[in-house]
Amino acid sequence: MAKLLGLRCRECEAEYELQATHVCEMCFGPLDVVFDYAALKKKVTRDRIAQGPASMWRYRDLLPIEDATPVVTLGEGFTPLVKADRLGAELGLRNLYLKNDSMNPTNSFKDRVVSVAISWARANGFETIACASTGNLANAVAAYAARAGLECFVFIPVDLEPAKIVSISVFDPNVVAVRGNYDEVNRLCSQLVESTPWAFCNINIRPFYAEGSKTLTFETVEQLGWKLPDEIIIPIASGCQFVRHRQAVRELMELGLVREDRVPAFTGAQALGCAPVYNAFNSDTPERVLPVRPDTIARSIAIGNPSDGMYVNRIALETGGVVEAVSEEEIVAAMRLLARTEGIFTETAGGVTIGVLAKLARAGRWKGDEVVVAYVTGHGLKTADVLAKVDGHARRVEIEPTLKSFREKVNI
Amino acid sequence: MGRRRLKLIFGPAMVKEPVIYQLGKQFEIVTNIRRADVTRDQGWVLLEITGEPEELDRGVEYLESRGVKVEPAEGDLVE
Numbered sequence: 001m002a003k004l005l006g007l008r009c010r011e012c013e014a015e016y017e018l019q020a021t022h023v024c025e026m027c028f029g030p031l032d033v034v035f036d037y038a039a040l041k042k043k044v045t046r047d048r049i050a051q052g053p054a055s056m057w058r059y060r061d062l063l064p065i066e067d068a069t070p071v072v073t074l075g076e077g078f079t080p081l082v083k084a085d086r087l088g089a090e091l092g093l094r095n096l097y098l099k100n101d102s103m104n105p106t107n108s109f110k111d112r113v114v115s116v117a118i119s120w121a122r123a124n125g126f127e128t129i130a131c132a133s134t135g136n137l138a139n140a141v142a143a144y145a146a147r148a149g150l151e152c153f154v155f156i157p158v159d160l161e162p163a164k165i166v167s168i169s170v171f172d173p174n175v176v177a178v179r180g181n182y183d184e185v186n187r188l189c190s191q192l193v194e195s196t197p198w199a200f201c202n203i204n205i206r207p208f209y210a211e212g213s214k215t216l217t218f219e220t221v222e223q224l225g226w227k228l229p230d231e232i233i234i235p236i237a238s239g240c241q242f243v244r245h246r247q248a249v250r251e252l253m254e255l256g257l258v259r260e261d262r263v264p265a266f267t268g269a270q271a272l273g274c275a276p277v278y279n280a281f282n283s284d285t286p287e288r289v290l291p292v293r294p295d296t297i298a299r300s301i302a303i304g305n306p307s308d309g310m311y312v313n314r315i316a317l318e319t320g321g322v323v324e325a326v327s328e329e330e331i332v333a334a335m336r337l338l339a340r341t342e343g344i345f346t347e348t349a350g351g352v353t354i355g356v357l358a359k360l361a362r363a364g365r366w367k368g369d370e371v372v373v374a375y376v377t378g379h380g381l382k383t384a385d386v387l388a389k390v391d392g393h394a395r396r397v398e399i400e401p402t403l404k405s406f407r408e409k410v411n412i
Numbered sequence: 413m414g415r416r417r418l419k420l421i422f423g424p425a426m427v428k429e430p431v432i433y434q435l436g437k438q439f440e441i442v443t444n445i446r447r448a449d450v451t452r453d454q455g456w457v458l459l460e461i462t463g464e465p466e467e468l469d470r471g472v473e474y475l476e477s478r479g480v481k482v483e484p485a486e487g488d489l490v491e
Binding site: 011022023026027028029030183186187190191194203238288290291305306307308309 | 415419
């Protein structure tokens, strides 16, 4: 029996059949996939999940892909949940965990959403996959389109960093470099959706794409022994994944997979150089998120007009979380802190998350025994140039190939 | 004919100006407000506009020239 009932508008609750569309025709609100939870409750158990593959597809029952549909997978998900004792000691947290999503096939969280999006698109007859991207998404879309044997169009601003273009181009997509800034790429793609028969992962098939995010929280809870953490720190770009993590906890409760009735605090992290959600959170009108012009090294989360910003603030307030932001210097310091204490090299967006974690911990947000989880969503090699510019070789010494020189220069 | 879904964002200087009326009067554009949140000094309007594509481009340029911030209705989805 089908587990998907259709699409529903988050604002006016108008209902639609399952199709490639993302905006309510009535009120222009966002559309979400509706699951048949009554049917899923009879079927989904911890045992059934444990018998699934060691990937995010072990939660297939809670993803918008029907059982008979073949999925496009590179083994994404089920990434390590690391107990961060050394970082925790620096921050006064005895139960700090890091969900290391840089261990995904293309080294970012995006593999989860793209695997779902392309599986859905292929099953629904689309022959071309497209996306507008600042890097990580394009990387994932190009890789999964190659895996699926589908035509792929990636739209990027003409000035995207050469290293990112290389890691996208190797998968042989059609790269369309738009002479314009991110806003203009976004606008162009919004218009192309109306006039092409393509599946734009983050636009017209967004309701399906977004569902993949939930697996990050499903895994975290399973890896904690089916216990909910006290607080989760999540980077905010459009806010899309933040909203799905809240949904994931709601589904775990609805299906009886967790016992607790206590919802974790959901806390968002932004860079001060692009902090529209943080600005609104700290204003008298947290649901009125005003656009900003991004100017930050954390480019993978630099979204000036986030589609789900108001929902992020609603969830943060509802669950007792906060939205905090960090400076460029704090981002770099946090990347180094994480690498130095835990051996994990994260990109600038991860620096934002760890930076916010550190800032809140040092401000005394936690007593010390709370279970806090931070989502590390991308690998450091994606933005290595940032560190190279700052202090790539801070502890480097140069010596002659002699013991004398070694003893003189290296203080051991 | 083309159709676009826009989010118009008004600051204090523009919130009292009848720009949507002007848009329909000065251009061959049909305007249709779907949702809005406007206060004394700021606000947004989700607006559908219909017309020939070139006319829609001119209409958007006009709004921007008047100081209205124009975004796709669904927000910025580039990631």
